[in-house]
Amino acid sequence: MKPFLDMSGKRVLITSGTRGAGKATVRLFRELGADVLTTARNKPTDLPEKSFVSADLTTGDGVAKLADAVRNRLGVVDVIIHMLGGSSAPAGGYSALNDEAWEKEISLNLMSAVRLDRELVPAMEARGTGVVIHVTSIQRTLPLPDATTAYAAAKAALSTYSKALARQVSPRGVRVVRVSPGWIETEASIELAKRLAAEHGGNVDAGKQMIMESLGGIPIGRPSRPDEIADLIAFLSSDRAGTITGTEYVIDGGTIPVA
Template identity: 40%
Template sequence: MDSIFKGQVALVTGGTKGIGKAIADTLKDKGAEVIVTARNTPEAGINGYYFIAADLTQPESAEMIAKEIIEKYGRIDIIVNNAGANLGPGGGYAALSDEDWYNDWQLNFMTAVRINKALLPTMINQNSGSIINISTGAAKQPIWDMTMSYSSAKAALNAYSKALASELGPKGIRVNVVSPGLVKTTLMLDFIENIAASSGSNFDDTFKAIMDKVGVPLNRMAEPLEVASLVAFLASPEAKYITGTNYSVDGGASPTV
């Protein structure tokens, strides 16, 4: 499978670190030309990727990104909407302001909607393409005191993805969702540190409390590459009859099949 994406162009939003970087690296290693977006160029630089600096929460960014990709490459084959984060404070409904709700929905839902809308005309003209929206297990198992606004935005992403798959299937375009659970990224580790600090606890005790609350039979966080490997499979021809599906990568945390 080393050159399975040769000749294909892939966009990975939020592709400079964490899960996004693992996805970008995996697609590149398998032959794709990969474009990554982030607000700022990483200090380590970008090697082997085409980088577009963009704040995806700004509505005009999607059209700018799409225009630059099509002008440079003339096509788009894979879109991975990975940009996202749990921005709202913990504490439940009373702790969330209108701005908290707005920010989580802008980053975790509307960014994907806008990117897809801007690039889909090209995919439709090609009569081919694969879109993979990165969601979260918390969309199905929201934690009221940690992920309320984030979970709701990602739940909307799940429903949108299913509807989009139904619309685009006849046009040769597949849409799937990957829902990670706890993944060992800098963002996740910082999230745990912040909860620990706000509760007067330490990292280890806070991590154990989260693991106990979520319930992970494999008893560890996922590595980013374990998510990226599934994304690469779903984008590949080997998954050409798979669309409209949501795959969990959560170590068995989901209580139902």
């Protein structure tokens, strides 16, 4: 029997594929038979050299280095998955964000994808086929003013850019889809829960509860797991989702209320 999802023969680029949901996505696509190239600033020990490119995608030079590696190693790319994102901005709301903080958030969460698409999507258009997945965030509609104003604004910009790109390239055979996660239970988020617990004299479960309460609650009572994010991305990247483009899939355990 043919498997429900089969990515055999697909050439796939996944940014930020060494931790959290990115790592889970790399692992799943390999299991499904794809030829995967991933990237981060530093190479982990568990990835073969041929499958990894060290690059800083917040810079134009880093994006150009990665694009050249894609052409040299994969020839062409069938699927681009923009997992890269995050925030290093200080807490304190808008007044704590200087120009440098804003530029870092925008370079990481918006311009890395814009530049990489500019390098690689034209070849997809020329072939008349391809998939681009932009990983945004529910914070584009549910920002946390004290800590994530710039991150949320950059992800909102990424979402708008993605919609525009979809309208332009979908008639030429290239699908563009957004995946919008809520809180994902990654190594980094567990460390945050531990810090919160230590500050308030509780255990790690109490720390997780604090994070969920800061988001207004998660109806299913837990964050998403990295492999659940990867499962959704794999489906949307596959031929099973052949008519899906220009839209956003929220995966947040019900954090954002819906009618």
